[in-house]
Structure formats: structure tokens, C-alpha cells
Amino acid sequence: MLRRALESEGHSVLLAYDGERALKLALTAEFDVMLLDVMLPRMDGLTVLKKLRDARLNTPVIIVSARDAGPDIVQGLDSGADDYLTKPFELDILLARVRAVSRRAPGPQPTDLVFRDLKLKPATYQMQRGGRMVALTRTEYVLLETLIRRAGTVVPRDVLIQEGWGLGADVSDANLYFFVRALRSKITGPGEEELLHTVRGVGYSIRSQDC
Amino acid sequence: MLRRALESEGHSVLLAYDGERALKLALTAEFDVMLLDVMLPRMDGLTVLKKLRDARLNTPVIIVSARDAGPDIVQGLDSGADDYLTKPFELDILLARVRAVSRRAPGPQPTDLVFRDLKLKPATYQMQRGGRMVALTRTEYVLLETLIRRAGTVVPRDVLIQEGWGLGADVSDANLYFFVRALRSKITGPGEEELLHTVRGVGYSIRSQDC
DNA sequence: AGCGAGTCTGAGCACAATCTGAGGAATTGC
DNA sequence: GCAATTCCTCAGATTGTGCTCAGACTCGCT
Numbered sequence: 001m002l003r004r005a006l007e008s009e010g011h012s013v014l015l016a017y018d019g020e021r022a023l024k025l026a027l028t029a030e031f032d033v034m035l036l037d038v039m040l041p042r043m044d045g046l047t048v049l050k051k052l053r054d055a056r057l058n059t060p061v062i063i064v065s066a067r068d069a070g071p072d073i074v075q076g077l078d079s080g081a082d083d084y085l086t087k088p089f090e091l092d093i094l095l096a097r098v099r100a101v102s103r104r105a106p107g108p109q110p111t112d113l114v115f116r117d118l119k120l121k122p123a124t125y126q127m128q129r130g131g132r133m134v135a136l137t138r139t140e141y142v143l144l145e146t147l148i149r150r151a152g153t154v155v156p157r158d159v160l161i162q163e164g165w166g167l168g169a170d171v172s173d174a175n176l177y178f179f180v181r182a183l184r185s186k187i188t189g190p191g192e193e194e195l196l197h198t199v200r201g202v203g204y205s206i207r208s209q210d211c
Numbered sequence: 212m213l214r215r216a217l218e219s220e221g222h223s224v225l226l227a228y229d230g231e232r233a234l235k236l237a238l239t240a241e242f243d244v245m246l247l248d249v250m251l252p253r254m255d256g257l258t259v260l261k262k263l264r265d266a267r268l269n270t271p272v273i274i275v276s277a278r279d280a281g282p283d284i285v286q287g288l289d290s291g292a293d294d295y296l297t298k299p300f301e302l303d304i305l306l307a308r309v310r311a312v313s314r315r316a317p318g319p320q321p322t323d324l325v326f327r328d329l330k331l332k333p334a335t336y337q338m339q340r341g342g343r344m345v346a347l348t349r350t351e352y353v354l355l356e357t358l359i360r361r362a363g364t365v366v367p368r369d370v371l372i373q374e375g376w377g378l379g380a381d382v383s384d385a386n387l388y389f390f391v392r393a394l395r396s397k398i399t400g401p402g403e404e405e406l407l408h409t410v411r412g413v414g415y416s417i418r419s420q421d422c
Numbered sequence: 423a424g425c426g427a428g429t430c431t432g433a434g435c436a437c438a439a440t441c442t443g444a445g446g447a448a449t450t451g452c
Numbered sequence: 453g454c455a456a457t458t459c460c461t462c463a464g465a466t467t468g469t470g471c472t473c474a475g476a477c478t479c480g481c482t
Binding site: 077090093097099127137 | 281282284285288289292293294295301302304306308310311341363364365385410411412416418
């Protein structure tokens with residue numbers, strides 16, 4: 001739900017389901033804002049924050065926690081958080097606080113989605129294959145994003161349709177074929193390896209020849 | 212009481228008992244943090260904040276208010292506050308938030324926004340392309356500012372509208388087109404590279420041809 | 423080899439998104 | 453109050469995206 005809300009505000013969102021992965025993400029890519037829960041599996045939020053700051057990264061962090069006791073808040077902020085929001089909260093407030101926090105961050109560096117030498121740039125609706133930079137239309141972009149998010153797995157045709165056109169959408173097969181074709185022609189230049197494979201009867205899959 | 216507490220933390224404190232004096236203080240001297248109540252005599256806190264930001268001062272501001280309704284908080288943050296604290300609050304939390312807010316501001320932000328040979332001068336509402344200096348109207352300026360702040364990324368149309376005209380603004384498409392046209396004609400002289408690109412179905416983007 | 427369902431291709435149309443020109447309303451400065 | 457600037461609106465012109473269709477091609481099966 002949060003992801004949706006943030007994406008509708010123009011952010012692109014990466015999700016981590018436990019503390020370790022959150023930290024790993026935060027250390028590898030560069031983010032505008034990090035929303036951090038405290039109670040997390042594998043590594044709690046405050047530790048994540050501590051390690052992040054130890055690594056001299058000052059990505060803005062908003063702690064989102066059910067703990068609303070004074071000492072918890074103080075500890076959170078003093079661990080290096082930029083803001084502290086207690087659950088339950090109103091969505092509008094979260095969005096406003098995200099705006100407030102990210103407003104001062106100078107260089108927004110939305111993260112790119114990558115598979116091999118194929119890079120997807122949410123910020124500009126472009127993709128890059130090797131050195132080639134290509135512009136994508138909105139629908140092409142959405143489809144490629146879901147494909148590359150699940151790279152290595154097969155994405156069923158109806159999932160693609162749902163992502164690209166919404167739930168009850170009435171999309172003809174030919175139409176999806178049309179976009180697959182468009183994507184293929186953009187992804188695979190002459191002499192390049194085919195990355196977007198058809199899985200007959202099911203859907204499509206981004207992967208390299210082997211595996 | 213607040214003054215005591217803050218001074219015991221090593222801050223030196225100046226007190227203003229109404230909004231007008233607060234604004235005057237904030238405009239004349241340079242502060243690490245400003246604690247701002249909303250319900251003030253002579254000029255309410257939000258107006259003070261607004262005028263402060265209009266004067267291009269980005270002193271960190273924490274709003275301290277009894278109003279704890281969602282819309283109030285959102286409005287406060289979107290007016291340019293860095294944090295929002297509802298009364299009653301624990302002293303420790305206030306102190307922690309003051310530390311959090313003052314920690315990050317490394318002094319006043321850079322004055323000119325720059326992308327390639329395009330320079331935006333907030334102080335004078337002017338822009339410079341190469342050697343050419345051009346005056347901008349208020350709306351043109353705001354739009355170009357948000358575009359250049361997120362240079363390299365696509366700024367959705369509704370974000371532009373929100374920045375230029377405020378939240379619930381009712382702005383016709385044609386109107387935005389009008390300003391985009393105005394900006395383009397000012398940014399791109401004859402023979403110069405187009406920097407303001409449209410991304411169909413989404414919005415606009417400042418970037419150079421490649422990348 | 424022959425069949426059928428599933429998939430792909432080429433060409434072209436329709437429509438909404440975008441852009442333009444011209445001019446009218448609202449502000450602003452003097 | 454007037455002139456200049458700024459902002460906004462309307463009515464077409466234009467474009468690119470999304471979409472469709474008919475026919476060709478594949479793959480797996482018997």
C-alpha cells in the first residue's frame with residue numbers, strides 16, 4: 001500500500017522485507033529517502049541505521065514504528081534518523097514528511113533496475129543495453145519493469161496485462177504481442193543476445209541463454 | 212522553560228513573542244534552528260514560515276503546535292517546515308528533534324541551481340543559458356526550479372502543477388502547455404540544444420540528448 | 423508429414439496527448 | 453487610471469502511442 005502511494009507521488013520504490021536486506025540495499029544503491037521500521041526480522045531497524053551511518057552514508061531516514069514511548073523516539077533520532085513517525089499514521093502525513101525530508105537532499109539518484117548489461121532507468125523512462133540508450137513509452141516501460149523485477153522467472157501473460165493496463169482491463173492478445181515486439185526490438189539490437197524469451201502457453205521471461 | 216532546557220544543551224536562545232518579531236529576527240540573524248508556534252499574535256506561524264522561505268532562507272524550522280490534525284501537519288510540512296511536533300510533547304523528544312534537525316544543515320544551500328550551461332538564479336528570478344541572461348516570471352521560475360532540481364528525471368505533470376499552483380489547484384492542461392512553451396522559448400535559443408524534453412503521458416524532463 | 427493452437431509480423435488506422443496561434447482576463451507598476 | 457506585463461483560455465493543427473486486422477510463422481502432437 002505504501003509502495004503504491006509513494007509511486008503515485010513519483011518515487012520509485014524498492015522494498016526490503018528484513019533488516020539485513022534493507023542495509024544491503026541502502027549500502028549498494030543511492031536513495032532519496034529510507035523508510036525504516038524498527039521491528040524487523042534478522043536485524044532491527046536501529047541497528048540498520050547505526051551501520052548505515054557508520055558507513056558514512058547520510059541517506060535521509062524516516063523511522064516508522066509502533067513504539068511511541070518517549071525514550072524510543074529519542075533513541076531513534078539520536079541514532080541518526082531524520083524523522084520519527086509513530087504507527088498508526090495518516091498516509092498524507094507520511095507523504096508530507098517524505099517530501100520535507102527529501103526536499104533538502106541535493107542530488108536525487110533514483111535507482112536503476114539492472115539485469116546483466118540491461119539497465120532500466122525509472123527516472124527517465126529509458127533503458128540502456130550495453131552502450132545503447134533507448135527511450136521507452138509508458139506502457140513499454142511498465143512491462144519491462146515487471147519483467148526485469150522478476151528476471152529469471154517466467155511472468156505469466158495475465159500478470160503483464162494487469163500491470164500494464166490495470167485489473168479489469170480488456171486487452172487483446174495481439175496488443176500484448178505488439179508491445180513484446182516493440183520491447184524485443186529495443187532490447188535486442190543486431191548481433192546481441194536475446195534476453196526476452198517466450199514461454200509458450202504461459203508468458204515471458206527475462207533471462208540469458210544458459211540457465 | 213524551553214529556553215532553560217535548550218541552554219542547558221549548549222544552545223544560545225533568542226525569544227520572540229509574536230510572529231512579526233520572529234520573522235524579523237529570522238531575517239536578520241542566522242540561526243541553527245527555529246522553533247515556531249502556529250498560534251501567534253500579529254502573524255501566525257505558517258505565514259512567518261512562508262515569508263521566511265520566500266526570502267530564500269532555509270533555516271531549519273520545527274513547528275511546535277497544539278494542532279495535531281492530519282491536514283494541519285501536512286500543511287505545516289509543505290509550507291517548508293523540517294519537522295512538526297504536537298503539543299503536549301516530552302522535553303526529551305524536542306531536544307532530540309532539535310539535534311536531528313540541526314545535525315544535517317551544513318549551512319545555507321548553494322544559491323544557483325545549475326544544469327550544464329543552464330543556470331537558475333533564485334535571487335533575481337533570472338536564468339542564464341550560455342551567455343544569454345533571461346528574466347523569468349514567477350510561475351516560469353517555479354516550474355523551471357522544480358524541473359532543474361530533478362534534472363535528469365522525469366517530473367510528472369501533476370507534480371509540476373502542484374509546485375506551480377499549489378495542491379488543490381485547478382489548472383487546465385492548456386495552461387501548463389503555455390508555460391512549457393514559454394520556458395522552451397527562453398531556454399532554447401536558435402541553434403541551441405533542446406534541454407526540456409516531453410515524455411508523453413507522464414510529464415517533462417530536463418536533460419541533454421544523450422543519457 | 424500434417425494439423426491446430428499459440429505466437430509473431432507488417433501495415434495502417436484512431437484517438438488522445440501535445441503543441442500552436444491568437445486573443446481575452448487579471449495583475450502589476452507608474 | 454492607464455499601460456505593460458503576466459496569466460489564462462479557446463479552438464484548431466499535429467503528432468506518436470496504442471491498437472487492430474489479416475495473414476504467416478512456430479512448436480508440439482499424432
